[in-house]
Amino acid sequence: MKTLLNFFEKIGNAFSSRALRLGAATRLFILILIYSADSFKRIHLTIREIYFTGVMSLIIIIVSAFFVGMVLGLQGYYTLQKYGSSEAIGVLVALALVRELGPVVTALLFAGRAGTAITAEIGLMKATEQLSAMEMMAVSPIARIIAPRFWAGVITMPILASIFSMVGVLGGYVVAVPVIGVDEGAFWSQMQANVDFRFDIINGVIKSVVFGIACTIIALFEGFDAPPTAEGVSRATTRTVVTSSLAILALDFVLTSFMISG
Amino acid sequence: MDKIKLDAWVGIFVAIGVVSLLGLAMKVGNLTSNDIRETYMVTANFENIGGLKPRAPVKGAGVVVGRVNSIVFDTEAYHAIVSIDIDKRYVFPKDTFANIYTAGLLGEQYIGLEAGGDEKNLEQGDRITQTQDAVVLEKLISQFLYSKASEEE
Numbered sequence: 283m284k285t286l287l288n289f290f291e292k293i294g295n296a297f298s299s300r301a302l303r304l305g306a307a308t309r310l311f312i313l314i315l316i317y318s319a320d321s322f323k324r325i326h327l328t329i330r331e332i333y334f335t336g337v338m339s340l341i342i343i344i345v346s347a348f349f350v351g352m353v354l355g356l357q358g359y360y361t362l363q364k365y366g367s368s369e370a371i372g373v374l375v376a377l378a379l380v381r382e383l384g385p386v387v388t389a390l391l392f393a394g395r396a397g398t399a400i401t402a403e404i405g406l407m408k409a410t411e412q413l414s415a416m417e418m419m420a421v422s423p424i425a426r427i428i429a430p431r432f433w434a435g436v437i438t439m440p441i442l443a444s445i446f447s448m449v450g451v452l453g454g455y456v457v458a459v460p461v462i463g464v465d466e467g468a469f470w471s472q473m474q475a476n477v478d479f480r481f482d483i484i485n486g487v488i489k490s491v492v493f494g495i496a497c498t499i500i501a502l503f504e505g506f507d508a509p510p511t512a513e514g515v516s517r518a519t520t521r522t523v524v525t526s527s528l529a530i531l532a533l534d535f536v537l538t539s540f541m542i543s544g
Numbered sequence: 545m546d547k548i549k550l551d552a553w554v555g556i557f558v559a560i561g562v563v564s565l566l567g568l569a570m571k572v573g574n575l576t577s578n579d580i581r582e583t584y585m586v587t588a589n590f591e592n593i594g595g596l597k598p599r600a601p602v603k604g605a606g607v608v609v610g611r612v613n614s615i616v617f618d619t620e621a622y623h624a625i626v627s628i629d630i631d632k633r634y635v636f637p638k639d640t641f642a643n644i645y646t647a648g649l650l651g652e653q654y655i656g657l658e659a660g661g662d663e664k665n666l667e668q669g670d671r672i673t674q675t676q677d678a679v680v681l682e683k684l685i686s687q688f689l690y691s692k693a694s695e696e697e
């Protein structure tokens with residue numbers, strides 16, 4: 283009887299603590315929106331964060347995009363040549379990148395590269411009581427620290443995703459045309475005939491904006507919510523990666539099903 | 545890091561992003577090739593549209609001249625009414641023939657327009673009267689089998 287009660291208590295605890303955290307995250311999101319006007323008055327704070335989240339992620343994004351594109355080119359060619367339609371490789375590479383891999387892989391890399399940095403930074407700021415010090419000086423830490431990082435993430439993500447898709451297509455091109463010897467004209471013309479600007483490219487950008495919002499909110503909240511100890515910050519950083527990755531993949535399914543049916 | 549250097553790097557970053565998006569739109573996507581903007585709409589009735597879908601291409605002599613706008617079922621005459629948007633630059637005579645073709649053996653279906661000899665041209669809201677339905681493979685096969693069977697008797 284006792285163990286049964288304990289069991290239900292545990293379930294209830296797990297549920298209510300998660301609901302509490304979700305509510306707190308939503309509160310943080312609304313606070314960010316409210317304080318955004320304040321933070322835009324000091325636009326250089328946001329630009330600084332764009333530098334740290336965006337410019338510093340460029341190398342990893344470009345290199346991984348190039349390799350993803352090359353692998354897609356090789357794998358696509360291997361399968362398509364069985365059906366004698368190796369010219370369709372351009373379509374395959376472009377659609378896979380623009381619709382799915384560009385936004386999703388960029389968001390996953392972003393969560394690992396920038397999201398963890400945000401969580402660790404804010405968690406440490408909290409542990410060393412920098413945030414409380416700001417409040418003591420009547421400076422809102424949300425306007426000064428949180429909101430610029432949020433907007434930097436939201437602006438950076440679609441830019442990174444576009445760069446990822448474009449570099450990936452170039453990677454596919456490098457494998458398909460000079461290495462394998464697919465006709466260059468067919469490669470580009472088939473791609474252009476089958477990739478729609480509105481339905482494929484814009485939808486990919488919309489996806490990456492949503493991922494940007496989700497990733498940065500999760501990273502910011504985990505940092506903000508972290509217990510002010512070394513262990514607490516390290517756990518929060520781990521949770522950022524896990525939660526962001528799951529959120530990205532789940533959101534991707536939801537968005538894709540909306541976009542395909544609509 | 546001083547402010548100007550920071551701004552410059554972020555500027556370069558945003559510029560690369562914009563260039564990539566433009567590259568996607570122009571080189572990868574169909575923003576350049578698909579410049580059908582001003583269109584006029586005509587309708588055509590088909591007994592059977594096969595697998596024709598909205599946004600399928602409409603071709604004249606193989607050139608894309610428009611797109612299928614919508615396909616509805618007419619409950620009075622029991623046929624399909626297909627609305628077609630044709631680019632304003634292309635005019636077709638009133639007695640144009642509309643066929644539903646298949647690109648390749650298993651490809652998507654599209655509407656092929658074959659110009660007739662009428663002096664007047666199709667205008668907004670007109671109806672193409674001469675149409676030919678999509679080829680349904682099952683029908684063809686069964687017709688072939690029946691004719692074979694009747695030959696042998």
